[in-house]
Amino acid sequence: MTATTPAAAPGYRARRTLPLRVEARRQLRRRRTLVIGAILALLPFVLVAAFAIGGDPGTRSTGRISLMTTATASGANFAATALFVSAGFLLVVPVALFCGDTVASEASWSSLRYLLAAPVPRARLLLSKLTVGLASSAAAMVLLPVVALAVGTAAYGWGPLQLPTGGALAPGDAVLRLAVVTGYVFVSQLVTAALAFWLSTVTDAPLGAVGGAVGLTIVGNVLDQVTALGDWRAVLPAHWQYSWADALQPQLEWTGMLQGASVSVSYALVLTALAFRGFARKDVVS
Structure with a gap:
């Protein structure tokens, strides 16, 4: 006798389970x-206070020009220094928190099995969790x-971005370069x-x-x-984490960032595939 697959309940649509807006909310x-958002929003104020107490970092220059020595040159320089x-x-911490806490927290609350019994397909659950985690990390x-x-800008004025290698970028170009830097940091x-x-x-x-995740990232840096x-x-993602500095040159250089992005994305695809494959076969009892 051939086994038959149980019919789905009337109106059931797997793609409508656990909507992204619900998970995001x-x-x-x-x-x-909220804590992570507050910390990231307060960090620039802490840096401004530190520079106000310690004085202009450029006055302590030892001959080497770096982002830190030009931090108070303009708002764009200050933003670049904050990223540096x-x-x-x-920035590793919120990424690890938003993506590492997402499924395990449901298991720790003993609510994971109830989500799957809703029924939310396992791949759908992981996709929703990962999408929201990455979106939160990007934010x-x-x-x-x-x-x-x-x-x-409020503290030091709106002006050109003074480059560590010499020269400067107009404010409009500086904003575009900072956008490139931010995008690369996310990809890395x-x-x-x-x-x-x-x-x-x-x-x-x-x-x-x-x-x-944070510990292994630190090991990679070491x-x-x-x-x-x-x-x-060169096969370590950490080796390329500061390749975004190539965006803060008179001529934008993509080579290092493309290599770093390819390494990071390759590892990410393998690890994500392992997550989906392992969870599909996992006996969920939490």
């Missing part, structure tokens, strides 16, 4: 989202430079997002998924400092 109202001091670690990436540009963090998301599907502990690895460092 749930995540937006969570306390950790936060891209290595601070965090944009929030910092936008607030920094506004705060820096896709590997962290995918790693956190994969860990979120294999553990019921949100802290484990978030901490694991390994990139080991010069004995030679050309092997």
